[in-house]
Amino acid sequence: MASRTAYRVTARTGGRATVRPLRAVLAGALVLLTAATGYGAGAGSAHADPVPTPLPSADATAPPAIRLPVIPSRFEPLSDGCVRPSATVVPQVPWAESSLGLGRARQLASGAGVTVAVVDSGVSRKAPALAGRVTAAGAAGADCLGHGTFVAGLIAAAPAPGGGFGGVAPDACVLAVRGLAADGTPDEAAVAAGIRAAADAGAQVIDVSLAFPRSTRALDDALRHAAAKDALVVAAATPDDPPRTTGGDGEEPPPVAMWPAARSGVLSVVDVDVLGDRPEDAARPVRADLAAPGVGVTGIGPSGRGNYLGNGPSVAAAFTAGAAALLRSYRPDLTAPEVAARLTASAYPAPVPRLDPFAALSASGGSPASAARPSAGSAISLHVPREDPAPGRRATLITCAALLIALVLGAASLLRRRTRAATAREV
Known part of the structure; x- marks a missing residue:
């Protein structure tokens, strides 16, 4: 009986030892899925700096929009003297x-x-x-x-x-x-x-x-x-x-x-x-x-x-x-x-x-x-529409992560059934 008990403990320990790497892979897949969908701390691009909320329109519940004076873009003397001081300090990160x-x-x-x-x-x-x-x-x-x-x-x-x-x-x-x-x-x-x-x-x-x-x-x-x-x-x-x-x-x-x-x-x-x-x-x-x-x-x-x-x-x-x-x-x-x-x-x-x-x-x-740089005589198109590749990459990551999770869960379930069957035979 003692030997059986020892065997049962060994069998369960072996099962857990086998499941642990599967759980690690599952955790990795979940991290991949989290990164793909953009949820969780640290998700997003390398430019994860605070982005101010767009200025709201003035209504009964929203604060009034911030208005700032504009620096002249034309280089010529101002008709009314020098530029006047601004009284507004913007608290948000621009x-x-x-x-x-x-x-x-x-x-x-x-x-x-x-x-x-x-x-x-x-x-x-x-x-x-x-x-x-x-x-x-x-x-x-x-x-x-x-x-x-x-x-x-x-x-x-x-x-x-x-x-x-x-x-x-x-x-x-x-x-x-x-x-x-x-x-x-x-x-x-x-x-x-x-x-x-x-x-x-x-x-x-x-x-x-x-x-x-x-x-x-x-x-x-x-x-x-x-x-x-x-x-x-x-x-x-x-x-x-x-x-x-x-x-x-x-x-x-x-x-x-x-x-x-x-x-x-x-x-x-x-x-x-x-x-x-x-x-x-x-x-x-x-x-x-x-x-x-x-x-x-x-x-x-x-x-x-x-x-x-x-x-x-x-x-x-x-x-x-x-x-x-x-x-x-x-x-x-x-x-x-x-x-x-x-x-x-x-x-x-x-x-x-x-x-x-x-x-x-x-x-x-x-x-x-x-590094390659544009030649001095080449014209550069400045109005070509740009397709954002991020949605496609996210879709691929999500699909791969889902498949990986399914495989890991299936393997874990199969291992769990085999372990239970072995335990039942021992008993």
């Missing part, structure tokens, strides 16, 4: 910041030790979010228009108390350079001089908000000078407020070449909205390396702690320049061409690859310098 996964990227780098030059309308030293980190060439430490300060804030603003907004690289330093003529209009000569001065001052990244329909020898020479100084130039692919033209008979206008973005070696950036699409009637550049948020983007102004809205390729270029600052801070061994190649190679696949700062920082293996 959509652009969430979509770029900046919360994760800033865990790896903050831009410390990197100087980003902003060639724009100037950058106000009075902006609290940039306090102590702005140096200026000449009179560029004041910014009546507000655009340059807005751009610099997207690159390097520190988070404000009670606000959800923060720049891409909040520990980077900003070098303010004015790219406007004395009358406040965009000027190729001023931009060329600004790029050269920024490179000589040691800026590792040079952000150019302005775009011109032609280049000049001075601008070409300045870009070559920046390249020789290992400074990465990031530029808006088209103007923020380009003239509206058509191709005739309602056809889409042809791609345009705008400088300095059209020059080889410059990182050319276009703007996209919250859905990843370009604004309606936006100008198409002959070349675009990256796309980044540029529609309804929250940022700072030249004074006060209030927020503003900004739009255009210059806004998208600012996000890209901030990402370049993060990467140059995190990987100081990379050259400017390698930084540009890593940003483009790690971008999210789309008609124009979408900027992904965390992917650029976390990329490993191989030299990014060999």
Whole structure:
């Protein structure tokens, strides 16, 4: 009897030992099913940052929508003086910041030790979010228009108390350079001089908000000078407020070449909205390396702690320049061409690859310098519809997980019946 008892215990123990790996496989299948359906903690994409709820419409139960002043997108003197301070601080994390996964990227780098030059309308030293980190060439430490300060804030603003907004690289330093003529209009000569001065001052990244329909020898020479100084130039692919033209008979206008973005070696950036699409009637550049948020983007102004809205390729270029600052801070061994190649190679696949700062920082293996980039003369379609592959992948995962669960349950049931039959025979 004792031997039978010993055998029975051994038989049951063996059965449990056999069931344990089956349970482990079953648990794995359930995890796979959970990941496929998107439920549970940790499910979702790599950009699992807090996404603010869309602003509700004003009704009896919902709070009123937040309204922000808009930073001018046209580079010309304001008719009623300088941009007025904003009285509204947005407490939510802006959509652009969430979509770029900046919360994760800033865990790896903050831009410390990197100087980003902003060639724009100037950058106000009075902006609290940039306090102590702005140096200026000449009179560029004041910014009546507000655009340059807005751009610099997207690159390097520190988070404000009670606000959800923060720049891409909040520990980077900003070098303010004015790219406007004395009358406040965009000027190729001023931009060329600004790029050269920024490179000589040691800026590792040079952000150019302005775009011109032609280049000049001075601008070409300045870009070559920046390249020789290992400074990465990031530029808006088209103007923020380009003239509206058509191709005739309602056809889409042809791609345009705008400088300095059209020059080889410059990182050319276009703007996209919250859905990843370009604004309606936006100008198409002959070349675009990256796309980044540029529609309804929250940022700072030249004074006060209030927020503003900004739009255009210059806004998208600012996000890209901030990402370049993060990467140059995190990987100081990379050259400017390698930084540009890593940003483009790690971008999210789309008609124009979408900027992904965390992917650029976390990329490993191989030299990014060999990554393929669009040629200078190729036109890029910016309006091709994109099919999201995620639903198909989720369906496949769900099917595989369900089959695996069925197989495991069947095997466990069969094993349980055999164990009971063996036990009955022993008794």
